[in-house]
Amino acid sequence: MTEEQASPFKLALRRVMGRLARRDHTAQELRTLLADVPEAVVEQVLQHCRQQGWLDEGRLLEQAVHSRAARGQGPRKIAFELGRRGLSDDGIREQLHAEEYDWCALAAQLAQRRQGTAPLDLAARRRLMGFLQRRGFSQDQIHYALSSLSKKGSP
Structure with missing residues (x-):
């Protein structure tokens, strides 16, 4: 590697290391950071970071x-x-889809925390449904959460 090639590589690597020192980033985010650097240098920097274990998506x-x-x-x-x-x-x-995540149970816990001991009338059900939808739960997960609240509220 000549001195001309090493300089852009070192400068780009220094910028990337500054970002990776704060938190993990994706290769796409680092490519955006290095948008003004030649693509060949960007690929060298990303490959170096992967080899060092600094870039692990x-x-x-x-x-x-x-x-x-x-x-x-x-x-x-x-x-x-x-x-x-x-x-x-x-x-x-x-x-x-890893086994450690039970999304239905998580939705039910959030619904329980949000609703507390208040009765689950139609307006409360709608509010909870909107809340869980905004949080990113599917209709099946929301239905499970609301039905678990209904079961707890019934004698």
Whole structure:
């Protein structure tokens, strides 16, 4: 590698390392960061980061799904957000269907926390449905959550 080639590589690598030091990023996000750098240099930097273990989209995907689920986000919202960040649809789908996530139970917990001990009348059901939809839960998961509330409220 000549001195002319090393300089853009080192500068680009320094920019990427500054970002990766704060949090994990996707290759797409790093490509956007390096939009003003020649594509060949960008590919070298990304390959170097992968070899060093600094750029691991599998790890990023696992951590992102786990943290978003812990914040009460549903699979649809998580998939949308991670897709926007440039992660593969197959990887997202695989991680969302991992055994550790029971999306119905999570929706039921959120509904229970949101509703508390108040009666579940029609208006409350609609509010809860909208809340869970905005959180990214499917109709089946929402139905499960609302039916679990109804069962708890009945004698």
